[in-house]
Amino acid sequence: MTTTDIPAPTARPKRPATAPKRRPKREREGAAWVFLSPWVLGAIVLTLLPMAVSLYLSFTDYNLFDPPRWVGLRNYTQMFTEDPRYWRSVMTTLTYVVIAVPLQLALALAVALALKPMKRGKGFYRSAFYAPSLLGASMSIALVWRAVFNDGGTVDNLLGTGGWVNKPGWALLSVALLTVWQFGAPMVIFLAGLQQIPAELYEAAAVDGAGKWRQFVSVTVPMLSPVLFFNLVLQTIQAFQVFTPAFAVSAGKGGPADSTLVYTMYLYDRGFVASHMGYASAMAWVLLLVIGAVTAVLFRTSRSWVFYASEGDR
């Protein structure tokens, strides 16, 4: 009784050899394409095509009304060598990114840390802090913001500031505050990250005599660094593209005295106010490349400070 217990292979229902009648590869792919088509169509019509057109336009002089006229690299050279407002908008945007992103991430992390140990009412506070992220992007809140920081507005009445939005030195800060206030999304991500950190690490640290601060620096920050990195990249990319708050706070002009003229505002100004679509397209492409470069740099630096658990022994 050696082999009889094992059914002969031939007794098995026949698999691949006969069953398949393999449908041709193309047919199977066809089904995939049918299901993918809404996305693919959307990507082509709403993203790739406009991008291609915009790339073409960036080499033309196009005033929206007459047919585009090919000018080669003139838009790009004009931008870099003859347009002081362009550089002003670049500086404004960089200043904005440097103010808004760290402030927003710090606030998001602080609130996430405060919410983490909370036993009751957590859901309420979480939603309450998240709400501005949903509302804040809307034009209406931005307009309220303008009213709040305008002369005669709430902040003026409380602090006697005389209205930040009309002071070139302060206007950009009121724009940044509007972004900082929308810290809900990074906060929720931080919260999720914090909850992933094993409690044993804290216990071990406590046994070793680490205080709260020490625990934060030596346990929380390294364990949270991938999440921190993720938030940093995302928020930086968003900050480079800031538009709505600057538009609303300056009533669409980037004023006073160009102090809130962020990159996208100037792009909008060139395209839709001055009708230089070619120039605006060229600006958009430069922005895309710069954001790509900045993101790449962030990824580079991340090697030295982002700690992934799986590489713990490195």
Added chain:
Amino acid sequence: MPGHRTKGFCASAAALALCAVLAGCGGSGESVGGGKVALRYTWWGNPDRAERTEQAIALFEKRHPNVQVQTSFSGYDAYKQKLAVQATGGDAPDVMQLDYRQIDQYASGGVLLDLAKQKAVLHTSEIDPGLLATGLVDGTQYAIPQGRGTETVVYDVKTWKASGVPLPRQGWTWSDWAAAVRELAKKTGKPGATDPGQSEDAFEVWLRGRGKALYTKDGSLGFTADDLTEWWTFADKLRRAGAVSPAEQTTQLDGSVENTPLGRGKAVSDFNWDAPASGYLALIPDGVALAPMPAGENGTPGQYFKPSMFLGVSANTGHAKESAQLVDFLLNDQDAAKILGAARGIPVNETIREKTAPQLMDFDKTVADFQSSLEGTLKDPPQAPPSGDNALQSTFQRDYDQVSYERMSPREAAENYVTEAKAELRS
């Protein structure tokens, strides 16, 4: 946690966010409800104008039961931007209010319909031929003037009178005006006027008072950096002395009366066009009065009668006839005229103007009286500004911001402007 997944997720999320940079936006179609013809009609203006327009539209819909008119309006700056976007997307409203500055660009861009082809329903025989001709571009009637307007010094009557400063009078000069706003500031503690430095319109009046113009006949710049430096130095001195509004106030101007220093109760007077000045009444309950613009030092008047605004029809409209009917109604209908009054300037239809003049009420009468007081004293209007002017109007305001916030000298800002303007007019 598998760290690599986090990293990969980061990368793909970042890539997605990058893609979002260049996302475009689509246009919208035109809707026709219940078998009716739907027309879109848009204009800029204040709430007073909107209220009267809605009433007139209601009457039009009663007369033409097959037509439904969707209206919308906004402040001048916002309107200008929105219309430009709509027009270039091929989605211009069927009937649109246009500024003198826009018609050249819109007509040559193929956005506007040739209105002469709609003669059957759109009558223009009652409009002064000279005025009608302002709507011509290359000999084609792309737009029809809707009213006649002129610039004015609009002032808070009660405050000015109480201050004891002599009231503005016909033929006063820019130095008389400057003296008056200085005195007003001293006596009332409020700036005497909105800082005129930001206003291309006020600059034009000042320039014409010296026998020059914004643009030459061939559409290039009609003044030099020296002229503009002088104008901005003039305004800059007054502002530094507190005689006109400070930069923080001036920068809030957006074409609506609500955001002017006068409208906000922070100045005694303002330069504005006469028809929209009705908007101040709601903000200054003690009333406002209109005075002529200051003249050049030798008495040359700088202000002029200008077609205050035009009506045009979209070249892409599916309802040319109905659109033309609406234009005709707004221009030539007796009852519509009664409702609209002088909300868009004094009517252009001669019969209506004569008939309605005695019936004009309240502020409309003020505007009509103001215009007739100037009749025969003003010089001819300049020709329609070249396309580039549409953008230059904002440039002017912005460059002066640099002066009023003391970031540039009037000379530097003026040279900047002239460089920008030359580039703009060339392209």
